[in-house]
Amino acid sequence: MRLRDTIVAIASPHGTGAISVVRLSGDEALQIVNRFLNKPISRPRYVHHRELFDTSGSLVDEVLVVYYKAPKSYTGEDMVEIYCHGGILVTQKVLDVMLAGGARLAKNGEFTKRAFLNGKIDLVKAEAVLQVIEAKSEKALKLALDNLKGKLSEEIEFFRRKLLDILAKIEVSIDYSDDVIVDDSEIRHDIVSLLEMLRSKIEMAGKGLHLSTGVTLAIVGKPNTGKSTLLNRLLNEDRAIVTDIPGTTRDVIRGEIKIGGVHFVISDTAGVRETEDVIEKIGIERTLREVQKSDVVIFLLDATTGFTEDDQYIYELIKETNHVVVWNKVDLASNVQRIGEDDVLISAKTGEGLRALEQKLLEKVRLIVEEGELSHVTSKRQLEYLKRVYANISNAYDQFKKGYPFDVISIDLRKALEEFDELLGRNYMEDLIDTIFSNFCVGK
Ligand SMILES: Nc1nc2c(c(=O)[nH]1)N(C=O)[C@@H](CNc1ccc(C(=O)N[C@@H](CCC(=O)O)C(=O)O)cc1)CN2
Ligand SMILES: Nc1nc2c(ncn2[C@@H]2O[C@H](COP(=O)(O)OP(=O)(O)OP(=O)(O)O)[C@@H](O)[C@H]2O)c(=O)[nH]1
Numbered sequence: 001m002r003l004r005d006t007i008v009a010i011a012s013p014h015g016t017g018a019i020s021v022v023r024l025s026g027d028e029a030l031q032i033v034n035r036f037l038n039k040p041i042s043r044p045r046y047v048h049h050r051e052l053f054d055t056s057g058s059l060v061d062e063v064l065v066v067y068y069k070a071p072k073s074y075t076g077e078d079m080v081e082i083y084c085h086g087g088i089l090v091t092q093k094v095l096d097v098m099l100a101g102g103a104r105l106a107k108n109g110e111f112t113k114r115a116f117l118n119g120k121i122d123l124v125k126a127e128a129v130l131q132v133i134e135a136k137s138e139k140a141l142k143l144a145l146d147n148l149k150g151k152l153s154e155e156i157e158f159f160r161r162k163l164l165d166i167l168a169k170i171e172v173s174i175d176y177s178d179d180v181i182v183d184d185s186e187i188r189h190d191i192v193s194l195l196e197m198l199r200s201k202i203e204m205a206g207k208g209l210h211l212s213t214g215v216t217l218a219i220v221g222k223p224n225t226g227k228s229t230l231l232n233r234l235l236n237e238d239r240a241i242v243t244d245i246p247g248t249t250r251d252v253i254r255g256e257i258k259i260g261g262v263h264f265v266i267s268d269t270a271g272v273r274e275t276e277d278v279i280e281k282i283g284i285e286r287t288l289r290e291v292q293k294s295d296v297v298i299f300l301l302d303a304t305t306g307f308t309e310d311d312q313y314i315y316e317l318i319k320e321t322n323h324v325v326v327w328n329k330v331d332l333a334s335n336v337q338r339i340g341e342d343d344v345l346i347s348a349k350t351g352e353g354l355r356a357l358e359q360k361l362l363e364k365v366r367l368i369v370e371e372g373e374l375s376h377v378t379s380k381r382q383l384e385y386l387k388r389v390y391a392n393i394s395n396a397y398d399q400f401k402k403g404y405p406f407d408v409i410s411i412d413l414r415k416a417l418e419e420f421d422e423l424l425g426r427n428y429m430e431d432l433i434d435t436i437f438s439n440f441c442v443g444k
């Protein structure tokens with residue numbers, strides 16, 4: 001067994017609570033903790049009631065302590081968890097005692113990294129741990145928990161198996177080309193069907209990512225239509241500056257809310273119009289970029305002005321996007337020229353029509369959300385690897401169609417196999433692993 005230093009961290013949220021958890025992992029975890037208890041513990045997976053003292057023998061706290069004996073622990077190493085009272089000072093003292101006893105402060109995600117390095121979880125599951133913690137909607141949480149149980153890992157394993165079968169058939173025909181007659185049409189069929197499965201996975205995956213990150217919504221319109229007022233109304237908060245001066249908002253302003261269980265990331269943008277103002281111009285460029293990035297766009301019109309030339313200009317820019325046409329300020333006027341059949345009428349000021357708008361938004365993102373649920377791809381990294389796998393197999397298939405020899409074709413298929421392994425973290429590179437785990441909080 002490898003001897004690694006013993007790490008320690010506060011595993012519970014920082015701040016005052018009823019109980020805090022301080023945990024240690026490593027060969028010396030038990031020995032370090034026992035030094036400071038009124039009576040040492042040794043029985044694994046048992047809750048011990050103890051007193052904990054500091055290096056000078058003063059009582060720090062009355063605690064509960066659990067020992068997890070390697071390899072039956074979260075990290076696969078010897079671990080100890082200390083449950084102390086949840087005060088900031090008490091918790092910090094417990095941590096300090098462990099540091100004084102020889103443990104080292106854990107880095108972000110180091111416990112989970114060790115679980116991965118010790119083969120307790122694969123990389124996709126490690127990502128799922130982070131996503132369980134960060135889940136902002138019921139659906140994102142469910143996906144993350146599914147993946148923690150191995151849902152996506154199993155699917156990847158299934159695709160990988162199919163690829164292995166194809167490679168095996170090809171290798172056999174390379175090695176025993178004199179004795180074995182390979183059925184080209186069978187290999188062709190296998191490759192095509194694998195490519196098809198991967199393609200549909202990748203297509204859905206693009207949508208699945210929105211579940212983890214939230215659905216993005218941009219509010220755009222000419223100056224003074226009430227975009228910032230609407231943002232504030234949706235967030236129920238005074239986030240953006242509202243004035244009656246056109247061109248008030250210059251930068252993109254974001255806020256997050258949940259509508260009907262769906263997590264939205266909303267951006268209020270600079271009003272779009274022809275302008276010579278340099279700063280405003282930059283703001284408008286940012287608006288347009290925001291439109292490109294968004295899953296759904298609110299095109300906000302002003303019922304006091306009607307549909308103007310500026311509106312026409314903006315409409316040309318957004319009409320191909322997934323958008324909702326919204327007429328604002330209906331409390332003041334009803335100069336509404338419906339553009340489509342489902343224009344929504346609201347007053348951001350009084351709140352009239354807001355429920356209908358929320359329903360319309362949910363309708364517009366339903367596909368994204370539903371298909372996303374099916375995919376279980378929850379990170380850009382996972383999607384990136386699936387795309388690379390697809391590209392390699394697709395190359396191999398092109399060569400196959402051109403009648404290249406099998407030993408050439410197998411090169412790209414092997415590359416795809418390696419991509420699968422990296423996706424699961426089998427062939428991991430140190431840098432990649434560090435990037436993934438550094439997103440965790442200390443103690444995880
Ligand atoms: N107190 C506490 N609660 C926690 C955790 C923890 O580390 N400590 N977890 C941490 O994130 C999560 C639970 N995940 C865990 C996963 C595996 C093992 C574990 O001991 N696995 C052993 C034994 C399996 C068994 O016998 O059931 C193993 O895999 O060998 C513990 C917690 C959430 N709640
Ligand atoms: N009566 C009424 N006034 C509104 C409504 N919505 C916004 N306003 C007013 O319209 C003016 C402009 O509102 P903003 O929210 O700043 O408009 P904006 O689209 O963000 O403007 P820019 O950032 O300058 O592009 C303010 O005086 C608001 O109080 C509404 O529904 N009814």
Ligand SMILES: [K+]
Binds near residue numbers: 224243245247249
């Ligand atoms: K304004």
Ligand SMILES: [Mg+2]
Binds near residue numbers: 228229240241269271
């Ligand atoms: Mg504004």
